[in-house]
Amino acid sequence: MLREQTIGVEAEPSAAEAAEHQRLDALDRLDAVDAPRNESFDRIARLIQTIFEVPIALVTVIDAHRQLYKACIGLNIEQVERRDTICRMTIQQEGPMIISDTLADPNFATHPHVTGGLKVRFYAGASLRTPDGHNIGTVCAIDTKPRSFSERQTRVLAELADMTVEYIALRQLASIDALTGALTRRAFRESGERAIALAQRHKHNLSLIALDIDHFKRVNDSFGHAAGDQVLAAVASACAANLRQSDVFGRIGGEEFAIILPHTHRSGALEVAEKLRAAIAGTEFRLGGEPCQITASFGVSTLDIATTDVDGLLANADAALYQAKAEGRNRVIGWRPQPSPESHARRRVLKAGQIHFNRRMSTVDCTVRTLSEEGAGLDLSSSYGLPEKFNLMIRSDGIDRPCRIVSQTERHVEVEFC
Structure with a gap:
């Protein structure tokens, strides 16, 4: 505690x-915050745009401080501060929130998305409501001019929100990430826990590597999501080619991967991570017809007396990974446990x-x-x-x-x- x-x-x-x-x-x-961008989310956004004939369509999740766009048509942004969004009001109610004319609504007439660059004049949002009654995000139809929205359209938007929640739940059942061939986050954790149980039972070493592609947002912004997908698949391929069959390789976020290394101590895991770093940095990429170098940052953690599960190993490796990014990226950092015997994972x-x-x-x-x-x-x-x-x-x-x-x-x- x-x-x-x-x-x-x-x-x-x-x-x-x-x-x-x-x-x-x-x-x-x-696992909705770290869920990678997916064609199913994009398809729902396209349906919203087509059905309601609006220029902007969104699929979002909202954590403690920001709204993350899982699909976004009509805007080129990935996240905004929660306090600046209209959707933060949507998740506070049970049914959809419809604003036919934001300038005529005293609650939104001075909102920064209304008076600022987005010029939102019409908003229709429905919450992504889980079966146990928690609103975790929204689907939205947005226009830059006032418009009406019928009861039938409101019901359709609510159905699209329900479809999105069902997809998020079904996504957890998948074991293989379709884009990269790596294990999904859920499957990685399950396989990792089995590997840890074996390591503890037979008292052998086990380590974890977390890696994150450097400046990946720049790739998407400069060359589009198709180019980003190409980079993700190539990075996964470079990693898989340099791992053993017994290693557990998973995609645990948009551009973040993790690897469980059974029978591997800290120094051995650092060597593997450095090998993977060099393989990614040495891969030839051509984006927009031009050569482009892609690099990744790495964090390494090892099973010890305080760290006994996948989440603990990931947390420690993530801390080391962020240190690698802070020190200039394209490098490997190993997590160093606190020397105190009272330390907690x-x-x-x-x-x-x-x-x-x-x-x-x-x-x-x-x-x-x-x-x-x-x-x-x-x-x-x-x-x-x-x-x-x-x-x-x-x-x-x-x-x-x-x-x-x-x-x-x-x-x-x-x-x-x-």
């Missing part, structure tokens, strides 16, 4: 905070967090992705301007702790508690 400091934190979370904690748990169980989580600094007058929303006694990994819309030291508050757990940044990228910080 984390030692708790409850400075400025209520003894019990409010009803709204408890409901948000449960919503994030549902989002985490469905990191675990992967999905929790709402707040960063407080400037005597608590400045607040930044974040999503806590990994957590342990010693530190945490935080996703945020931008890490620019964060001080080296701040307080991290996790209301659902009653935690408020001073911490300092140990590594930092554009949208992620690794911190240790002071």
